[in-house]
Amino acid sequence: MGDSLRSNAPDSTVNQDELILQQQRSIEKEISESIPLIGDKELLKSLEREYDEDQVYLSKAKELGQKYSFIRRTRPDGNCFFRAFSYAYLERLINNKEEYDKFRELAAQSKNNLVALGFPQFTVEDFHDTFMEVIDKVGGGTEANHAELHKFFNEQGYSDYIVVYLRLITSGQLQKEADFYQNFIEGGRTVVEFCHQEVEPMYKESDHIHIIAMSTALGTGVRVRYMDRGAGTEVVAHDFPEGSTPAVHLLYRPGHYDILYP
DSSP states (O other): OHHHHHTTSOOTTSOHHHHHHHHHHHHHHHHHHTSOSEEEEEETHHHHHHTTTOHHHHHHHHHHTTTOSEEEEEOOSSOHHHHHHHHHHHHHHTTOHHHHHHHHHHHHHHHHHHHHTTOOHHHHHHHHHHHHHHHHHHTTOSHHHHHHHHHHHTSHHHHHHHHHHHHHHHHHHHHHTHHHHGGGOOTTOOHHHHIIIIISSTTOOOOHHHHHHHHHHHTOEEEEEEOSSOSSSOOEEEEESTTOOEEEEEEEETTEEEEEEO
């Protein structure tokens, strides 16, 4: 009784900033949960409609429409890069048997590579099993495989396991080539510290360094189109790793990635 009465009194020790932050997080969580993890394919025109009132972005959306026909949106939850990439790449593999077989072999081997780098086997195994289950379900080249992929990626359990596993692969690649990646890390952190703080935890946003490491580890090209308030109407493209042929196309708007279809 005394406790409940006391809780109504203002508590000067409560940090106002923390309360505001908590409120902001809960609003963001509510918004993001109303958006599917992976949406349906939409005509790129829907992007233009989004920017009706914004001339800078509208002109860029129109320019993008000359190169791409469709967009598929992802939930803005900090995992959007890994989710968008893995969905788009597996979707591409459904109708490409040769590339699918090659990727399946690489994915199967990846668990041993991570264990050899010192990742705990029981942790890796769990996520790897789910990753392989999804890969096995989408091999086949039929409409049913597309439906299966979409279902998997919109089930939080499966979808998040795939994201976690790709985060581990990315972390493994960064640590394997630590001497190279150390040059990109600011703040005096080691590669291992960076991986523990910025790569492995869920909901941490991805940057160039994540994309380079993951695309290198998987031997897959990614083209990211950067849409921002920069000068000109062109939506600048960056290919990762440099000089590769892109298998996946993503749209980046500050803090968020969606899938594009040429």
